Amino acid sequence: MFTLSEENYLKAIYHLELGNDGGVSTNAIAEKLATKASSVTDMVKKLSEKEVVLYKKYKGVTLTVLGKTVAASVVRKHRLWEVFLVEKLNFSWHEVHEVAEQLEHIKSAKLINQLDRFLGFPTHDPHGDPIPDKDGNLKIVAKSLLSTLSKNESGICIGVDDSSSEFLQFLDKKGITLGKKITILDKEDFDDSLSILIGDKKLSISNKIASNLYIRAHTGQ
Amino acid sequence: MFTLSEENYLKAIYHLELGNDGGVSTNAIAEKLATKASSVTDMVKKLSEKEVVLYKKYKGVTLTVLGKTVAASVVRKHRLWEVFLVEKLNFSWHEVHEVAEQLEHIKSAKLINQLDRFLGFPTHDPHGDPIPDKDGNLKIVAKSLLSTLSKNESGICIGVDDSSSEFLQFLDKKGITLGKKITILDKEDFDDSLSILIGDKKLSISNKIASNLYIRAHTGQ
DNA sequence: ATAAATTTTTAGACAAGTCTAAAAATAATA
DNA sequence: TATTATTTTTAGACTTGTCTAAAAATTTAT
Known part of the structure; x- marks a missing residue:
């Protein structure tokens, strides 16, 4: 223990x-x-x-292998609790980290397995990070930074690199959430800022923002 | 803190x-x-x-008043988590205490308020103990020990005095759960054991058991 | 009411986890 | 490669919460 x-x-x-x-x-x-x-x-x-x-x-x-297992189980608990807080208790994604830091240390195999089932076996937390399975393995999804896409390319927003409360609240304000389709309308050579289409809204975002958003390739339109 | x-x-x-x-x-x-x-x-x-x-x-x-407030808030958290474990995660009432002992120390006002709402503002935990409200007050329900009822009297089972895992599992085995109507069919002078009707089943229980079950008076038939 | 038994407190020690300040090892630079 | 600079470790101290053993206070009983 x-x-x-x-x-x-x-x-x-x-x-x-x-x-x-x-x-x-x-x-x-x-x-x-x-x-x-x-x-x-x-x-x-x-x-x-x-x-x-x-x-x-x-x-x-x-x-060691043992150490990795223990660590992954803590991360698994952290991320499952984050899902619980957002999905069931109406927390925003920027509010969950602090509480999950506490909940991740609760010791009960039954608790975490039942929680997993209760949440419908989620694979990712509210920030798009993968949830390790019971054995500590995590499914890596191919992802790219939004800043690496070219003009007219598009993808689905699947995660953030910087998950600080400030950044997440900024995204909330702009209406940028996981699962949304983002299309690059234009890239500005001058400061590498981007003009993007998200949902039906046009936004201009800095390169710094674009370098903190992960995108899954979006095949088809 | x-x-x-x-x-x-x-x-x-x-x-x-x-x-x-x-x-x-x-x-x-x-x-x-x-x-x-x-x-x-x-x-x-x-x-x-x-x-x-x-x-x-x-x-x-x-x-002190402050001390009582702090203590009641810990008890409130403990009992709300017990409800969560039983109602949402399919724990039995004898399994919840140990985990709730850990969860009761998680610090987040939003967490506990949202949990309360999520559970539908329960007033009692799975053992029938009252859940203190936000201000630490608890509603006391008039209750008697089953052992104090007379022949042909009946009531609703609303709680246990001894909430040890062993006793709770014993009750599970006998089919005695909170909310069930219990009627005293007979009292044995010899050892104070009781013959009771619970649901549609007749049971014989010892005085020790009857002295650990709380009953709310049941008006009407 | 005095002696015996019990309860409670004090004194000193220990483990976990942390810190500061100084020493040792490694890395970077001239 | 010799000398700085940086990183890492050691040594010793501190806090929290606990313990044992002994002293002090209280309660019980004769």
């Missing part, structure tokens, strides 16, 4: 490993968890004892 | 105060929380500093 703190470390390492491949640095973990490098070193030793990470002094850490 | 441990102490004192009136003893709290008296003394001092209990050395503790 793992403590709340241990679970948070495993989750942080899990997320960092998906970005960089290879070992994760002490400092990277410290930054992600808003803690100090010395605390990370201490905890990483404990996790190594428990055989959930591989750790060589000064060489960073890697999750 | 209160820690998990502080919330558990407040809840324990809250429940103990409902039983005994007057101050709650250090030992009683220690027993309820399966901890040691010395630990209770330490924590009670902290709670006193935070002005949620009144504490005089050797004289026991009492919740």
Whole structure:
């Protein structure tokens, strides 16, 4: 069994490993968890004892198969709870993270399995991130950043890169939500801003925004 | 804000105060929380500093108005989550306590208010215990122990005194659930056992069982 | 009312998780 | 490659919540 703190470390390492491949640095973990490098070193030793990470002094850490399973189960719980909050309790997608950070540590296999069933076995959370299955595997969907599409191309909005509350609220204001079809009407060479069609509305968005929106290729019209 | 441990102490004192009136003893709290008296003394001092209990050395503790509010909110969360588990996730009433002990500490006013709404503003948990409202008040329903009814009297089963997993599973096996009408067919002087009619079934139950079942008076036939 | 039993508190210790400051190792640069 | 600069680790301290063992207060019983 793992403590709340241990679970948070495993989750942080899990997320960092998906970005960089290879070992994760002490400092990277410290930054992600808003803690100090010395605390990370201490905890990483404990996790190594428990055989959930591989750790060589000064060489960073890697999750073991066991560690990856534990971390994925925490992520699974986090994302299932996010779906619950949005679908059943009328939370907005920018409000769910903080609460899910707490709910993800509740220990009960039956709870999470029944929740999964209750929600209709969702595959993605409200931000478009994939939900690991019981075994910790996640289905990767081919996706591109909106900013990489060319003029007249279109796709379905399926996720965000930056899921900060501010960004999500900005998207709400603009009417940009998951599942909507977006077509590039024009690209401005000057500042790489885009003119897009979403639903029946025309919008102009900056490159920064377009670089934080994931799109699934949309075949046919 | 209160820690998990502080919330558990407040809840324990809250429940103990409902039983005994007057101050709650250090030992009683220690027993309820399966901890040691010395630990209770330490924590009670902290709670006193935070002005949620009144504490005089050797004289026991009492919740302040603030303390009672905090405790009631924890109890409210516990019982609402129990309803959720039974009504939405198909838990049996004997399985919910352990999970609710964890869920009751999740901090989010919106979460609990929306959960309340989602569940249709329930007034009682799956064991028949009342759910405190937002202000911590609970509606007391007049109830009697089944063992106090006389021959040919009847009532509606509305709660249990002992809500241990074993007792609840025993009731499941016998088909005794909340909301069912129970009629006393006969009382045995010898061992105070009862012959009862529940639904269309005749059962014989011991006095011990009858002393753990709460009944609401049933007017009319 | 005094002695014995019980309850409660104090004193000191420990584990988990964190921190600061300093030392050691690694990486970057001239 | 020698010297900075950066990263990482160690050492020691602190907080929270707990414990044991002993002292103090209260209650019970003779």
